[in-house]
Structure formats: structure tokens, C-alpha cells
Amino acid sequence: MIEPLAFSELTTMRVGGPPSAMVAPATEQALINEALVVWGIDEEWMLLGGGSNTVVSDEGFDGIVIRVLTRGIEVLADAGDGLVRLRVQAGEPWDDLVAHTVEQGWAGIEALSGIPGSSGAAPVQNIGAYGQELSDSLLAVDFLDYETGEVRRMDAAELELGYRTSALKQGLRGIVVAIELGLRDTRAEAYVLGSALSQPVAYAQLAVALGVQPGDRVPLATVRDTVLGLRAAKGMVLDPNDPDTASAGSFFTNPIVTEQFARTLPATAPRWVLEPELPDRIIPLDEYAGVGPMPGVRDPRPVKLSAAWLIENSGVRKGFHLPGSRAAVSSKHTLALTNTGGASAADIAELARYVLGRVQAEFGVNLQPEPVLVGLEL
Numbered sequence: 232m233i234e235p236l237a238f239s240e241l242t243t244m245r246v247g248g249p250p251s252a253m254v255a256p257a258t259e260q261a262l263i264n265e266a267l268v269v270w271g272i273d274e275e276w277m278l279l280g281g282g283s284n285t286v287v288s289d290e291g292f293d294g295i296v297i298r299v300l301t302r303g304i305e306v307l308a309d310a311g312d313g314l315v316r317l318r319v320q321a322g323e324p325w326d327d328l329v330a331h332t333v334e335q336g337w338a339g340i341e342a343l344s345g346i347p348g349s350s351g352a353a354p355v356q357n358i359g360a361y362g363q364e365l366s367d368s369l370l371a372v373d374f375l376d377y378e379t380g381e382v383r384r385m386d387a388a389e390l391e392l393g394y395r396t397s398a399l400k401q402g403l404r405g406i407v408v409a410i411e412l413g414l415r416d417t418r419a420e421a422y423v424l425g426s427a428l429s430q431p432v433a434y435a436q437l438a439v440a441l442g443v444q445p446g447d448r449v450p451l452a453t454v455r456d457t458v459l460g461l462r463a464a465k466g467m468v469l470d471p472n473d474p475d476t477a478s479a480g481s482f483f484t485n486p487i488v489t490e491q492f493a494r495t496l497p498a499t500a501p502r503w504v505l506e507p508e509l510p511d512r513i514i515p516l517d518e519y520a521g522v523g524p525m526p527g528v529r530d531p532r533p534v535k536l537s538a539a540w541l542i543e544n545s546g547v548r549k550g551f552h553l554p555g556s557r558a559a560v561s562s563k564h565t566l567a568l569t570n571t572g573g574a575s576a577a578d579i580a581e582l583a584r585y586v587l588g589r590v591q592a593e594f595g596v597n598l599q600p601e602p603v604l605v606g607l608e609l
């Protein structure tokens with residue numbers, strides 16, 4: 232055990248008291264050994280990677296934190312199918328991994344550039360941004376199962392990855408020791424084309440910023456640079472000089488509601504029909520006539536709303552804060568709640584409750600928090 236640090240020093244929201252104790256293993260074997268020791272003690276425990284999706288109460292955590300500090304990216308044997316298989320240690324910073332794959336000419340996670348945190352936490356909420364999700368590239372994880380104390384390989388399908396969720400987020404207890412990714416090897420193609428190309432651009436805003444059409448492929452490094460630029464403009468790349476980045480990223484997920492309910496919202500509300508069979512294909516509700524079920528779409532058709540639009544249109548503006556509070560809505564993006572300096576976890580929770588109440592009163596939608604909340608009730 233090592234001297235525990237307060238969560239205000241371990242999380243990007245910079246709030247929260249200390250845990251009772253902490254271990255910080257830096258090798259795969261130490262992670263497994265120390266976890267088994269911790270699990271043998273009759274105390275609560277929790278995992279922490281980069282602390283970018285965790286918000287802990289001012290009282291801290293009455294238990295032991297396992298802080299994952301393992302590093303390493305290993306290229307696995309070539310199966311001859313055009314995919315590069317990587318085994319990545321859980322503590323490897325996600326964005327270092329993305330930078331490495333882009334440099335190497337391996338496509339599949341370039342649009343996930345700039346997401347903070349560790350690779351082992353990436354499956355927990357199936358990180359996603361700008362038209363890519365971890366589930367597009369994740370093949371498997373090595374999982375230290377709390378129930379058995381054994382490491383087992385779990386195929387990605389077993390993790391039930393969905394929109395900002397997984398079996399891990401829903402209560403499966405254990406540790407992702409390493410993740411295995413399958414990325415497209417563009418190096419042979421790059422030899423002919425002169426540069427390594429991304430996967431087809433799958434997000435309208437990114438396509439506009441790149442000056443291409445959705446579905447086009449562009450140099451990997453250009454995608455990375457453009458995504459980093461778009462994210463920085465929204466305060467979504469950690470930057471000690473940008474107070475808007477003292478956050479947990481998006482504090483709320485985009486709600487998914489029935490088509491019937493979505494049609495009761497104002498015409499200006501962004502709404503996208505989700506195709507359950509092909510969850511990546513989304514159709515603007517206004518472009519969908521709604522006459523009979525769409526091919527391949529089960530009834531009722533789920534519709535995704537924009538939490539940012541709902542918040543802004545419930546009267547909560549960018550930069551909003553409650554009187555005297557040091558917690559504020561980001562000045563760049565209504566989805567992020569930020570610590571403007573010296574905020575308490577109670578301040579963050581109070582602001583979150585206020586936002587939830589406004590959206591519920593205005594639109595009848597219950598927003599769901601995206602970060603993992605420890606000892607906090609909204």
C-alpha cells in the first residue's frame with residue numbers, strides 16, 4: 232500500500248477526498264498480484280485509470296483504490312488478414328496509443344484522438360467520438376475476474392458494448408488487464424498512395440472540417456490533427472491552461488427516447504433515428520417519413536436526442552453557474568460541467584441537479600450522468 236492521494240489530485244474534475252488506502256501497480260503481474268491481495272482484504276475497492284470519467288464525493292472513498300499504472304503496446308502475430316493486432320496494457324494512456332497507431336499507419340481509432348484516460352477504461356463506457364467507437368476495433372480483453380480471481384480472455388461481444396455503456400459499466404466486477412485491438416494496416420497501400428489513409432470519415436462535422444464527404448478516406452495524421460482541433464475548441468482536450476478542461480468530459484449522455492416522444496419536441500430539436508441492427512447508421516428524424524417500419528428497424532424506433540441542445544434550450548447557457556458556486560457549465564460546451572477552481576464535489580453535484588431539473592421541467596427528459604459517480608447522488 233502507498234500513501235493515498237486525494238481524488239482531487241487523481242481526477243480531471245479535481246474534486247473529492249482521499250480513499251482509505253491505495254496501491255499503484257506498474258506491471259501486469261503486479262496488477263494481478265496486488266488486486267488479489269486487495270480482494271482478500273475485507274474492504275471495499277475501486278479501480279482508477281486516468282480519473283477522467285470519475286467524480287468522487289468530498290468525503291472520499293472508504294476503501295482501497297487500485298490505480299492502474301501499467302504501460303506497453305505489443306504487436307501480436309500477423310494473421311494475414313490486413314489487420315494489425317495490438318495488445319495494450321490497461322494503464323497505457325489512450326491518446327498515446329492513438330498517436331502511436333497514427334504514426335505507424337494503422338487505421339481505426341484515429342477519430343478517438345484526444346480522449347483522455349487509460350486504455351483499460353476505454354471499454355468501460357465504449358468510448359466514442361467523431362463517428363468511431365472502441366467497439367469498431369476492440370477484439371477482446373484480458374479480464375481478471377473478481378468472482379474467480381482468474382484472468383480470462385473475453386471476446387468483445389461478451390462485453391455488451393453499447394452507446395457509452397458495457398457489461399463492466401453495468402456491474403461486471405473485475406479488472407481489464409489488457410485490451411486487444413484489430414486495426415487496418417494501411418502501410419502497403421500508403422506505399423502506393425503516398426500516405427496512410429484513415430477509415431471512412433463517419434461524422435458530418437468532421438467531414439466538413441476536413442473539407443471532404445462522409446465516407447471519404449483522408450490521411451490518418453490529418454484526421455488526428457483535425458479532431459484535436461475540433462475537440463480543443465470545445466474544451467475537450469485536457470489542457471492545464473484551459474479551465475474548461477477541468478471536467479469529466481460530457482457530464483450527460485445523449486438521451487435515447489421513443490420516436491413517439493421525440494415527435495413531441497420542438498421541430499428545432501436535433502433528433503436521429505437509430506437503426507438497432509446497424510447502430511452506427513443514424514437518420515435525422517425530419518428526413519424520415521415515419522410511414523411504416525423502416526427496413527431492418529424494429530418497432531418502436533429509438534431516437535437519439537442531443538443533451539447539449541436540451542440543456543441550452545432549457546435556459547442553461549454556456550458558462551452558467553449557481554450564485555457563489557465554483558462549479559460552472561463549460562464556457563465552450565453545455566454538456567461539460569467544470570471546476571473553475573476550488574469547487575467541491577457537492578458544488579458539481581448541485582449544478583448537475585440544477586441542469587437535470589431544468590431539462591426535466593422544460594422537456595420531460597431525464598438526462599443520465601455519463602461519469603462514474605462515487606458517493607454522490609444526483
Ligand SMILES: Cc1cc2nc3c(=O)[nH]c(=O)nc-3n(C[C@H](O)[C@H](O)[C@H](O)COP(=O)(O)OP(=O)(O)OC[C@H]3O[C@@H](n4cnc5c(N)ncnc54)[C@H](O)[C@@H]3O)c2cc1C
Pocket residue numbers: 243277278279280281282283284285299321346347348349350351352353355356357358359360399405406407408466467468469476478479480481603
Ligand atoms: C476533457 C474530457 C473529454 C472527454 N471526451 C470523451 C469522448 O469524446 N468520448 C468518450 O467516450 N469519453 C470521453 N471522456 C471520458 C473519459 O475520458 C473516458 O471515459 C475514458 O475512457 C476514461 O478513462 P480513465 O482511465 O480516465 O477512467 P477512470 O475515470 O479512471 O475510470 C472510469 C471507470 O472505469 C473503471 N476502470 C478504470 N480502469 C479500469 C480497468 N483497467 N478495468 C476495469 N475498469 C476500469 C473505473 O473503476 C471507473 O468505473 C472525456 C473526459 C474528459 C475529461
